[in-house]
Amino acid sequence: MSGPAPLQPPKSPALKAAEAAARENGLGLNTLSTLSPPVTPVPLAPALPRMATPGRVPSSLPSRAASPYPSRSPSLGPRALAPPPIEDSAFYDGDFELISADNVRFRVQAYHLFSASSGLRAAVEWDDSGRARQLHFDDTELEAALVIRAFLRVITTGTVATTPDGGGTPSVSALRRLILFLRKWDCPVALQLVLFKVKELLSQGISVPMYTFILGATADDVETCALALKHVGQSWNGAGHTDERNEGTPGAATIDPTHLPYTLWSWVPSEYMWALSRAWGRNVKDGTRLPDAFKRALSVIKGGHSRTIKTSMIMWSMFPRRAPSPFQIENAT
Secondary structure, rough: OOOOOOOOOOOOOOHHEEEEEEHHOOOOHHHHHHOOOOOOOOOOOOOOOOOOOOOOOOOOOOOOOOOOOOOOOOOOOHHHHHHOOEEEEEEOOEEEEEEEEOOOEEEEHHHHHHOOOOOHHHHHOOOOOOOEEEEEOOOOOOHHHHHHHHHHHHHHHOOOOOOOOOOOEEEEEHHHHHHHHHHHHOOOHHHHHHHHHHHHHHHOOOOOOOHHHHHHHHHHHHHHHHOOOOOOOOOOOOOOOOOOOOOOOOOOOOOHHOOHHHHHHHHHHHHHHHHHHHHOOOOOOOOHHHHHHHHHHHHHHHOOOOOOOOOOOOOOOOOOOOOOOOOOOOOOO
């Protein structure tokens, strides 16, 4: 018994027409075998091996074209690759963690933070139990460990550190960054304490009047600036050539905007610098008239709506004219 006949490829319309014509003409179908030869499957050509580039081993895995769509998988950001935070030696106990931009961990009781700053209270992420555990900072200038440590001292002990390490000569750079941090995160009570300390440094002859003016302008506090302008008798120390970028002109009044070093000039907000220059340029250069002239000029810019922080009802008297003590300008690092 013979097996089933092999399958034949389907006939094309042209072949069928030719076979019908052959039957009518009495021709055999064998004569049509050349019209449509049997189709034999052609095996696929083997894949060619990938050419290896010099110094590279060819992969045995199939290649895949890059997708034109962005990946939805979690990315490894700088924080994911960062080493474990360094524990701060002063603030290491509490139910809430602050991680500074330079990777230092501070532990403090949450009620200190949330009562001092509405900005921090709104920025935290709450876990499933309804409690906030941790907050990371990213600003390497305003949210570094030196600034965070000074901030925590203010809100937990009420003391203002005027230097990065809590001792030595006061640093206007450290206080300026602290004030900017307090304004950024909306800490009005802590800001009042810092401005009170700034005025105290001026009254003790430790702070140069221009430094007090800069810190008051940074806090957007007109009264602190006006108080500094009463001390026009103090002048820059030194003689001969000076570093104009970092030192004032020797013998010139420290409050004179035309003799400021560039570093300090760049720290003063533009509207405050304009008002001071305007008042000074009108030859109102005594401690009695200069503060009022400054306020009038500033009101032109601010429309009389500048924010004044009331620290306490204290009468600040005129202090003896004396050469200013050294007061650091360098950035606190």
